[in-house]
């Protein structure tokens with residue numbers, strides 16, 4: 730089995746009810762790869778109702794299944810609503826909410842218990858890359874963020890250099906290849922089906938650079954922020970993967 734290709738959109742704190750028609754347009758494009766949109770939480774229910782072939786996921790979940798955690802959302806509820814995936818450990822949450830690898834690991838485990846696919850995000854800062862520490866940082870984040878029980882069926886890894894997110898800058902193709910090769914090696918060493926875990930690249934993916942990024946070995950798709958908000962931008966990225 731080869732990793733399943735996945736084009737995933739992270740809408741972050743963008744979008745509204747009027748944006749539902751973008752989902753319909755993306756679905757009508759008829760991709761054969763998996764296509765996922767992760768909207769803000771209040772849009773999950775209407776989007777799931779109108780998603781058609783597009784999978785709908787969340788941008789975060791709590792590490793516990795229920796309890797006194799005002800404002801948080803459990804993976805159990807996300808699954809109950811019909812979500813298929815949840816992003817955990819996005820660099821914006823690691824930075825804005827001081828999420829550690831251990832916290833990300835606990836959230837991914839909660840996603841697995843609930844029957845969700847966890848998209849576990851990893852990425853170096855610009856200072857870490859400039860210091861030549863990228864591979865160490867990525868290996869450490871993977872080791873600390875991937876829970877016991879992870880499989881190719883319940884886990885996706887997204888390599889997202891922090892300095893490439895929303896900046897219009899991307900690593901060279903060789904730099905992406907180096908990190909994805911490391912991720913594949915570590916996953917194969919740790920999981921029986923590590924060769925089949927989908928590895929996404931994220932960070933300023935656009936219609937103009939998607940084809941060359943998807944040609945990099947061990948890049949099985951993308952996690953896309955800004956260019957996933959409009960069907961007109963996201964559909965060509967999906968087509969480049971398909």
Ligand code: PEP
Nearest residue numbers: 894895931932933954955
């Ligand atoms: C992201 O937020 O995961 C992301 C990759 O954003 P962008 O595509 O806008 O760089």
